Amino acid sequence: MNEIIKILSKVDGGNVLDAATGKGDFITTLKQHLKSYTQIIGVDSSQRCVDYAQKIFPENNIEIFRMNLEDMQFEDNYFDMVCMSDALHHIKNREKVLNEMIRVLKPEGLMLITEMYCDGEQTPAQETHIIMHHWVASVDRLLGTYHQKTFTRKELQDIIKKMPLKKVQITDFYVPVDDPSKNCPTLLRNCQEIIKRLQTMENTEVLIKEGQELMQRIKDIGYASACRLAITGYKKK
Template sequence: MNELKKYLEQYPNAKILDIGTGKGDFIGLIDYLYQDYNEIIGIDVIDYLLEMDKESFKDNPKIRFTNEDILSATFPKQSFDIISLSNTFHHFTNIEDTLKHMVSLLKPGGIIIISELISDNSTKQQVSHKLLHHFAAKIDREIGVIHSQTCDKEGILKSVKKYSPIPMIDYWDLMVKDYEINVKLSKLYDIIDNLLVNVKDSKQYNDYKRESEEIKKYLKANGFQLANKLCMILKDI
């Protein structure tokens, strides 16, 4: 995490945009590492998550949220010092347009931080996260939400380097264990059950149900740990 802190600290009074902010986990990490920012805006297409964000960060007037699609949001060009995209890369189909759009919103000299789950080099406990994630992605796709499986490290590096209009100047394995909170098995079971509710009318419901039982069994036998993440820095030099 020191690497990330080092990059954040290069931007005093930064204006930051966190794309695909979800429950604001990455905003929480930024705020944990560095407080010398001017403003953080979290943007997400899903608004019920944003309600939770507002609650979590309600005492911090420098953090705000907007419920929009990043590709149609009307932020002025070159308005952010730092743009982050955490665990959201695999939610886009058109990576090239998304990265181009992100670069257009970046101030000269600013950085893009892409942090992304990777599917390789997993421990048994991390395989639990991968299984759970791939199950959630499959259910999302069934209900029409864009959500791919996560990719291996080389695949992500190759794809970002290929499609980014600005160079990747650094990357490393993001170790966030001391920041993240332990997740209880019962909470993970609830997540799985809630996912099943989304496909209760599907013809494949019984297959999903069977898969969910297998995943629960694996979680119980092996425990759970968050999957490895890769952090990449893009900057026009």
């Protein structure tokens, strides 16, 4: 996590966009660690997430809007910095959304994308995170929500190579965990709730079994946040 803090601490953000902001977790990180910023705008397609984020950011220079990420209602070259954190695997029309992010970013403006990846050197507790994420993604898809498995490190690099960015830097980071068992009770309750819902549906035996195996793994090994990439680059003129 220190790596992403170091990156942000050197950035005068100006007008900042956090695309696919969800409940605003990354806005909190931006607030705490950017060297400076004028305004932060978060956008998300979920009204539930937008309602939540609006309540936790009462500041006048932080605004949250519901918006179609494929057609954002901002002028060209509006933002000095555009971010997306842990959301690429939730984006169905990824190329359209990334093109929109580029469109609203000023020439020479900073793009920052963070995303977990599923390969590389992960601890057993980090592998629990990956397994859990992939299981939840399978459940979401069954329920009609677009949610894909996480990318490999190379897949993320290949996505960025297609974007009109220069001075691209790729940094590995993770959130350190002293005790992999710390958050296990909450995770186990969440898994159990999902399993209960699956038990009311047809043809979910495989997912139920995977969930039960995941719960046992959480008890035996614990959980830690998987490794991520922080990718920065500047929009070409």
